[in-house]
Structure formats: structure tokens, C-alpha cells
Amino acid sequence: MDLSAFPRVALGSWPTPLDDAPGLTAALGGPPVLLKRDDVNGLGAGGNKLRKLEFLLGQALAQGADTIITFGALQTNHGRQTAAACAKLGLRCELVLTAKVPMTGDAYERSGNIVLDHLFGANVHICADADETAAVYEEVNHPGAVTLPVGGSNGLGTLGYVAAAVELVGQLTDRGIGEATIVVPDGSGATAAGIALGTELLGWPGRVHAASVSHTAADARQALEVLCADAAALLGVPAPELAHVTVTDDTVGDGYGVPTPQMWDVLELFARTEGVLLDPVYTGKAAVKFREIAASGDVPVVFLHTGGLPGFYGYAAEAVARFGPA
Incomplete structure (x- = not known):
């Protein structure tokens, strides 16, 4: 996939780390889990x-x-x-x-x-x-x-995560990991779409699970398919089949940006096993699905950490009530 034809400015620090998560792996009791750290890519407090x-x-x-x-x-x-x-x-x-x-x-x-x-x-x-x-x-x-x-979710923006898919699959290959499941938050859609399209174009044998944080699974799937098709057209390739992609909405709760008890639980789990902070809107809700998949899976599971930490402080009252001093 040659992306050099598209104008591009340098904003992030690439590649972002792919970290082992031994504490989280032990806590979940399933296959090895890894964290793709797109939250630590520099500019503007980082993020996808x-x-x-x-x-x-x-x-x-x-x-x-x-x-x-x-x-x-x-x-x-x-x-x-x-x-x-x-x-x-x-x-x-x-x-x-x-x-x-x-x-x-x-x-x-x-x-x-x-x-x-x-x-x-x-x-x-x-x-x-x-x-x-x-x-x-x-x-x-x-x-x-x-x-x-x-x-930033349109066909052109999706190319950013097509490039990320190439980066991530390369990191997995370097570790000797072939098949795996990538769990990614799905909001406006281009992050999940880019990973879905990129992994299919690479012929990668694993799966992609998009955990919607805002829309129904049907609407999120439709948006993902449109974004993939638009990005594929920019690349001059056919629209992907996306047979390796699953989209779910069962961790959204009462709506976009509305905290759930399960989300706070998984924020605590990541913090106390890996010292990694999630946000209440995107990564927290997607990590609830990640926890479920990782606990019951039979191949390594990668959580794509899309950042969002500054948003955590918008939920300070709820966080203090849950984690603050008595």
C-alpha cells in the first residue's frame, strides 16, 4: 500500500509502542494481551x-x-x-x-x-x-x-489507520504473532475502518473487533463499510469484504459519553494491573468488550488504545466518587 501520493504532515511519533501486558493477562486468565499505545504519540496530549x-x-x-x-x-x-x-x-x-x-x-x-x-x-x-x-x-x-x-472520519482520514494497520501487523509479525484479535473503539468510525481495511489488504489472518461507543451495531457497521469503501477508492482497490470484522454495541450503556459501572470497573482494572489510564467515553467502554474477548479467547488479543485521557477530567466528580478519598 503506497500512501506517498497523498499530501501528509508529520504530527505523531511513529511507530507507537506495542506493549506486553502481563498483569492484565494474568488478571483475565486468557491468552496473552497486548496494548497498542496510540495514546502516547506526542502532540496535543496524544490520541488516535x-x-x-x-x-x-x-x-x-x-x-x-x-x-x-x-x-x-x-x-x-x-x-x-x-x-x-x-x-x-x-x-x-x-x-x-x-x-x-x-x-x-x-x-x-x-x-x-x-x-x-x-x-x-x-x-x-x-x-x-x-x-x-x-x-x-x-x-x-x-x-x-x-x-x-x-x-476526522472520511475516506482520507481513514488512510491514517490503514497506515497504522501496516505498522501494527509488522510489530506483531516481528514478535512471531500471526493470528490475533484486535479490539478497537468505534465512534465516528475511521479508526476501526482503517484497521479493518488495512488488515484485509495485507491478507492478515486475524480478526478485528470494533466496539461501538455511540451507535447501534448495525449503524456502526454501515458507517465502517462506507468509510472502507471510500478509502479503498482513494487507493484504487476494490471495496473490502470485511468478513474478518465484527461490530458490537453492547457496552454503550445509556448512550455516548454516559458512564457505566462496567466502564469504571475496567478503568480500575487497567490502572491497577498495568498503570495504564483509559478514558470514560471511548477506551473505557471498548475495554469492557476487550475484557470479555480476552478472558474467553484462544489467540492473543490486542487493545488499540486511542487515547482521550484529558476527557477523563471532565468526569472528575464521578471519578472522585468512585476512586477518591473517603
């Missing part, structure tokens, strides 16, 4: 969006953009990483955010990712609903602006 932004912002700069506009919830990781990347590249950043998660309080509304958005110099617009979002977008859009989708 940097791989997408390398391609998305590469194209934007090639088009002569001076401004980037994108969208998300108040605690969007994509918004925070976009703001950081724009600061590095000298681009104006307009974040049009919608208060769509049923969380309130100073921690959620004024800390975590949103304070970092301001620190990185973004212009942050908080909207009450879709109508206000559309109106604000019309105000900030201009001929020098490039608009990125929620989560």
Missing part, C-alpha cells in the same frame, strides 16, 4: 486523531487553507488534537461544539479537553443544537477555510 489529521491537514495545506473548521461534543478529543495540530502548523482553528451529551457541571463544561482547546488557541463556539451549529458554521466559514468531519 493525529494519524487521521496527518492526511486531512496535509491535503488542507496543499489546498492553501488558512483555517480549519471542525465539530464535536464539548469534550471532543478530535477537537483538542485538531487545535493542537493547527497551533503547530500556524492555522486558525474554529471548533463548533454541541452540548449533546447529558453531562453538566464545571468539570464537564469547563475542564478536560475544552480548556485545552482554548490553551491551544482555538476559537471555541458552544452551540445548543443543530440549528445553532449550522448558523455558527455559516459565520466562520470562508474561502480560505477547510472543513473536517466529526472525528
Whole structure:
């Protein structure tokens, strides 16, 4: 897979580590588990969006953009990483955010990712609903602006995780691991889609499990298939069959961004066995599915850690109630 034809900017530190997790393996009592650490890739407190932004912002700069506009919830990781990347590249950043998660309080509304958005110099617009979002977008859009989708998830952004699939399969091969299961959080979709497409194009014999954190399994699967097809078209190859991909939604709970007891349990498990921190929105909920798969599997299981730690502080009140001093 030759990705050199696509404009790209350097934002992350690659390859990210693929770490053994012996404490977690012992606690789960199943096959070996490994952690792909896309949470420790540098810029803007790290996270999976940097791989997408390398391609998305590469194209934007090639088009002569001076401004980037994108969208998300108040605690969007994509918004925070976009703001950081724009600061590095000298681009104006307009974040049009919608208060769509049923969380309130100073921690959620004024800390975590949103304070970092301001620190990185973004212009942050908080909207009450879709109508206000559309109106604000019309105000900030201009001929020098490039608009990125929620989560950076389109065909071009998906290529960031096609590249990641090549990286990860290479790391597994170097360890002598052929077949394995990769568990990946699935929100806006391009991370899971890139891993799914990349592993299929490589002819890798393992499986990919996309754990939805926001949509029904049917909707998430449909979005993944569309993203894979769009990215495949950019690469000039047929749309993938994706027979090795499973999508589930049984760890979403009451909705996107709404904590569950199982999510807090698995945050504690990762912290106390490996010293690894997850976030309540993406990795925490996906790790609930990872725990289930790893405990009952018969091949090594890889958890793709997509980052999101700043968002943890948006849930400080809930975290203190669960883990803080008496």
C-alpha cells in the first residue's frame, strides 16, 4: 500500500509502542494481551486523531487553507488534537461544539479537553443544537477555510489507520504473532475502518473487533463499510469484504459519553494491573468488550488504545466518587 501520493504532515511519533501486558493477562486468565499505545504519540496530549489529521491537514495545506473548521461534543478529543495540530502548523482553528451529551457541571463544561482547546488557541463556539451549529458554521466559514468531519472520519482520514494497520501487523509479525484479535473503539468510525481495511489488504489472518461507543451495531457497521469503501477508492482497490470484522454495541450503556459501572470497573482494572489510564467515553467502554474477548479467547488479543485521557477530567466528580478519598 503506497500512501506517498497523498499530501501528509508529520504530527505523531511513529511507530507507537506495542506493549506486553502481563498483569492484565494474568488478571483475565486468557491468552496473552497486548496494548497498542496510540495514546502516547506526542502532540496535543496524544490520541488516535493525529494519524487521521496527518492526511486531512496535509491535503488542507496543499489546498492553501488558512483555517480549519471542525465539530464535536464539548469534550471532543478530535477537537483538542485538531487545535493542537493547527497551533503547530500556524492555522486558525474554529471548533463548533454541541452540548449533546447529558453531562453538566464545571468539570464537564469547563475542564478536560475544552480548556485545552482554548490553551491551544482555538476559537471555541458552544452551540445548543443543530440549528445553532449550522448558523455558527455559516459565520466562520470562508474561502480560505477547510472543513473536517466529526472525528476526522472520511475516506482520507481513514488512510491514517490503514497506515497504522501496516505498522501494527509488522510489530506483531516481528514478535512471531500471526493470528490475533484486535479490539478497537468505534465512534465516528475511521479508526476501526482503517484497521479493518488495512488488515484485509495485507491478507492478515486475524480478526478485528470494533466496539461501538455511540451507535447501534448495525449503524456502526454501515458507517465502517462506507468509510472502507471510500478509502479503498482513494487507493484504487476494490471495496473490502470485511468478513474478518465484527461490530458490537453492547457496552454503550445509556448512550455516548454516559458512564457505566462496567466502564469504571475496567478503568480500575487497567490502572491497577498495568498503570495504564483509559478514558470514560471511548477506551473505557471498548475495554469492557476487550475484557470479555480476552478472558474467553484462544489467540492473543490486542487493545488499540486511542487515547482521550484529558476527557477523563471532565468526569472528575464521578471519578472522585468512585476512586477518591473517603
